[in-house]
Amino acid sequence: MKHAVVRRRRGYEHEIEIREHRLIVDEPQEKGGTDQGPTPAELLAASLASCTAITLEMYAGRKQWGLGTVEVAVDFEEATADEPPRFDVRITLGAELSEENQEKLLKIAGKCPVHRALKAQDVQIHDSLDFVDEIEDED
DSSP, X not given: OOOOEEEEEETTEEEEEETTEEEEEOOOGGGTSOOOSOOHHHHHXXXXXXXXXXXXXXXXXXXXXXXXXXXXXXEEEOOOSSSOOEXXXXXXXXXXXXXXXXXXXXXXXXXXXXXXXXXXXXXOOOOOOOOOSSOOOOO
């Protein structure tokens, strides 16, 4: 199983630790944050975009298709009480491909792990709660 840890720095600003990598996530000022990094929803959209791009590049590499420039842009709307989240994925390539290969790439794009997780009806999330030995004062 893979591992990611998030630790509070101050306010809504948190540090994400994944392997030896560190990222900052925060909320914009209008939501009470200090805007020191992208929001969790923005990271989710970025995960979808990067996973889609890498999945397409890996597939094209196996098929020995040249894709040229690869850009994946994701526009998104966060979930509300009445509506699920919405992600619009736009793939731009710098090479010309046959209509058949274009259709195949769109199908492959939908098979990236993040895309599949977002569409899954049976995603399993298990929450648990632990406490530190010493209580810390909140900022």
